Amino acid sequence: MIQTINPYNGEKLAEYTEDNSRTLQKKLEIAQQQYEKWRFTSYDQRAQLILEVAKLIRKKTDKYAMQMTLEMGKPISQSRSELEKCAWLCEYYAHNAEQQLENEYVKTDHFKSYVSYEPLGVVMAVMPWNYPFWQVMRFIVPALMAGNVGVLKHASSVMGSAQLLQELFLEAGFPKGCFTNLIIGSKAVEQVIKNPIIKAVTLTGSKPAGSAVAATAGSVIKKTVLELGGNxxxxxxxxxxxxxxxxxxxxxxxxxxxxxxxxxxxxxxxxxxxxxxxxxxxxxxxxxxxxxxxxxxxxxxxxxxxxxxxxxxxxxxxxxxxxxxxxxxxxxxxxxxxxxxxxxxxxxxxxxxxxxxxxxxxxxxxxxxxxxxxxxxxxxxxxxxxxxxxxxxxxxxxxxxxxxxxxxxxxxxxxxPALPFGGTGISGYGRELSHFGIREFCNVKTVVIDS
Missing domain, CATH: 3.40.309.10 (Aldehyde Dehydrogenase; Chain A, domain 2)
Known part of the structure; x- marks a missing residue:
């Protein structure tokens, strides 16, 4: 059982029943099935749904802001600012993703050669509590616009925010499986990463968490992007x-x-x-x-x-x-x-x-x-x-x-949204945001055609 607690007064907010192995596997299978359809949608279809997410965020700002404030103590005015930034992110990728992922033609001695950016599949995100909406949105929005689908392991202390995010994407019109919240604790992360359905992992969190995720993903040769804090x-x-x-x-x-x-x-x-x-x-x-x-x-x-x-x-x-x-x-x-x-x-x-x-x-x-x-x-x-x-x-x-x-x-x-975000040293590797971020979870494919 996962509990959320209001840090301001210590009151219990809610309890969530953790996904058992069967439920977890079913969620991953639905995500994979949806990916096989979603990857072939047009950029225009994806953009229209993402823009609907932005509209709903602005419409429900007060509700979402209060959830963040109750769960992790963020001052309410700053919670609202976080949500406006999420809507801005949606608009940025809705208007720019197609251009960022268009084929890049390269002059070679072949008849035609180019680089294409194709989705990888189901991407897992392990996210922290400090920006409950923003951290998730900067992962899932570019992932979806690239043709991937995502599953989320959010911090247990903000599970209510995680559930609201899942509901947000469904209400915006995204098919079930495009974005799925996994109600799990940290002990279940290794199991999910090793599941063959998962093709890549992104994590924002501490150095120990990043090391553990990278080691697990490395053992099964899966791509990771890590943002591990700063000084x-x-x-x-x-x-x-x-x-x-x-x-x-x-x-x-x-x-x-x-x-x-x-x-x-x-x-x-x-x-x-x-x-x-x-x-x-x-x-x-x-x-x-x-x-x-x-x-x-x-x-x-x-x-x-x-x-x-x-x-x-x-x-x-x-x-x-x-x-x-x-x-x-x-x-x-x-x-x-x-x-x-x-x-x-x-x-x-x-x-x-x-x-x-x-x-x-x-x-x-x-x-x-x-x-x-x-x-x-x-x-x-x-x-x-x-x-x-x-x-x-x-x-x-x-x-x-x-x-x-x-x-x-x-x-x-x-x-x-238009600038790459990420660090060096133990702050991690890889980049989020901008065209660099949307390409992180793409197959950068070389295509050569001779006459």
Missing amino acids: NALVVFKDADLEKTVETCIAARYQNTGQSCIAGKRLLLHEDITAPFMELFIKAVKGLKIGDPQQEDTYIGVMSREDLAIELEELMNRSIEMGAKLMVGGNRDKAFFEPTVLTQVTSEMPVFKEETFGPLIAVTTFKTDDEAVQLVNKSEFGLGVSLFTQDLEKAQKLVPRCSDGAVFVNAKVSSH
């Missing part, structure tokens, strides 16, 4: 516009109560501007509205689970023992964790080395551009980095020196 750096050079940069850094770190893989978790400040920057930054942190995630003006809600808040507290305390200075916050009450700022952080401290998945930022100073780059790259993660400077020529010279999957200048790292 993004926010690098503020001495010529940065301080007020604008503070505003951006606050959003980069504390949005979604800090529970984001692309959050700016390490704040690297040039020593010449550290004092004025921190004065503005701490004032902004203290001004963040903390409270009931169902209230419109709440910016910092509750963390998704108490054990995650405890883990964050432990990382903080270990770093303080090593010499970090607590400037603001630091208090925890069950799953609530105050917006927290630690300064005098060194690269050997846990809050610098590990992913702090919650509302805590680690502040480190640097003297030179070279030192800043070294600090950026002194991480096993490599999802994204933000550089703040008015010298755009310098920024562009620093871009290739940063090993992350994305570099944003004077902006926080974010995902955009």
Whole structure:
């Protein structure tokens, strides 16, 4: 039995009976049967259904937003923003997928030669709780537009959102089997991956989860795409516009109560501007509205689970023992964790080395551009980095020196349907979104024709 719990008040929301082996197999067989039909639908048919999904998301935003807020504590205004982004994603692929997957003709010594992009089949997604709708949509929308079908293993704590997603696609007119929610726990993932019906797997989650999924998929030679979190750096050079940069850094770190893989978790400040920057930054942190995630003006809600808040507290305390200075916050009450700022952080401290998945930022100073780059790259993660400077020529010279999957200048790292999303190092491999993402689960087929 899978239970969902409201992290704000600890109340049980719902219970879901897990799929047994027979039910699971039946769901996979229906998905495979549907794939054999879906793969031959036209792009126009697929696009019309995807656009209907976008319409329904906007029509039912309040219902879907409340479900997310109840299940994982996301402030309600941010839940609505997540849903609007999902609708935008639908529209992007509905209008661009056909062009992204059209045959690419290559000039060779043959009469005709080209590359085609064809679907693989049933793709499994293992998704996390922090963006219950968005994480799933950025997988299933391009997968369906490419002619694949998908099955979802969502985080148990947001099973209600998973069920609503399945209902959404059915209501939009997608045939049964195009998108199927599997009501299973993590122990059943290996069984599903090894099922011959599954042709590929995508996962967003932790390093241990990614390693386990990759190992299982590798044992049966199946393609994987992994997005495994980040430890993004926010690098503020001495010529940065301080007020604008503070505003951006606050959003980069504390949005979604800090529970984001692309959050700016390490704040690297040039020593010449550290004092004025921190004065503005701490004032902004203290001004963040903390409270009931169902209230419109709440910016910092509750963390998704108490054990995650405890883990964050432990990382903080270990770093303080090593010499970090607590400037603001630091208090925890069950799953609530105050917006927290630690300064005098060194690269050997846990809050610098590990992913702090919650509302805590680690502040480190640097003297030179070279030192800043070294600090950026002194991480096993490599999802994204933000550089703040008015010298755009310098920024562009620093871009290739940063090993992350994305570099944003004077902006926080974010995902955009038209741009590839993914990381390096233990942040994973493969890309989501854009034409790169839709092609990940395609057979890139060489076709040669001679007269």
